[in-house]
Amino acid sequence: MGLEAKLKQDGFFTSTVDALVAWARKSAVWPMPMGISCCAIEMMASGDPRYDIARFGSEVMRFTPRQSDCMIVAGTVTYKMSHVVKKIYDQMPAPKWVIAMGACTSSGGMYRSYPVVQGIDQFMPVDIYLAGCPPRPDNLLNALMQIQEKIGRTKARDFQDRPLPELPVIQNN
Template sequence: MGLESALGEGYLTTKLDALVGWARKNSLWPMPMGLSCCAIELMSAGDPRHDISRYGMEVMRFSPRQSDVMIVAGTVTYKMAHVVRKIYDQMAEPRWVIAMGACASSGGMFRSYSVVQGIDQFLPVDVFTAGCPPRPENLFNALIELQKKVEKSSVLDYRDRKEPIIIS
């Protein structure tokens, strides 16, 4: 690069988006919103065999203020939906959401009076994961897909973002 050779040793020119995207995607701290069965598979994802830390995502933070991606693992009931939304609101921008499993994605097998039919009714979801519950490998797939998305996003995407809040 012409500019780099002009600046000399120790300089690198790149796009800000590329640099920030690279940094963000490799330091996603998950907030495990473990609600039911999927939470056990989420714990399995952290066990010695599957080892979530291979993806730089092992730092599970139970405080929303320290985390970047919320993994909603399990059935969200109407009673719990307010809590999930409140915790999402407490997370700092930029933030992402993974809907883990059929229940979080669409209500799953629970077509019942008390179960929210998909968390996209009250949260902006980035990645949906299939399975009841998904195997840990499938969760990793979701994390890698999210990393791709984070990498591609622009720094300005998260500035002045107006999130759609759909209340059914």
């Protein structure tokens, strides 16, 4: 980081716990790639060598919601799919953030038709609405930076007393 070059002997830092935790939280946002349609391909492209999402500490795409912080909803959410999206969102542990990638996810976009939900904010909270149909990968990286900025403003105690969601447990027999 350049700091260690200035050191003569062993050194130490002083900082607040809040700043440290926020820094740790925002530098490793593990996305949950909810790839539904066209935007998913651009989301994949943002992981490729040219755009390289790894520069922002987010290359670890976790396909299980239990291990992720930020859900990227990439693609048209239909009424049939909305239950699945909500269920996966509920399974993610707090703190969690949501990027609504693309016009269809944010507002229904060009799909003004009977099966398409006109914006996912009707059934779940959204932190970033990302314009474009689909947004270019650099635009997704920009959204990620905005999320990081938002996470940077959180306090360490912010998410402590949030109740865990009650999930239906499917039992055998």
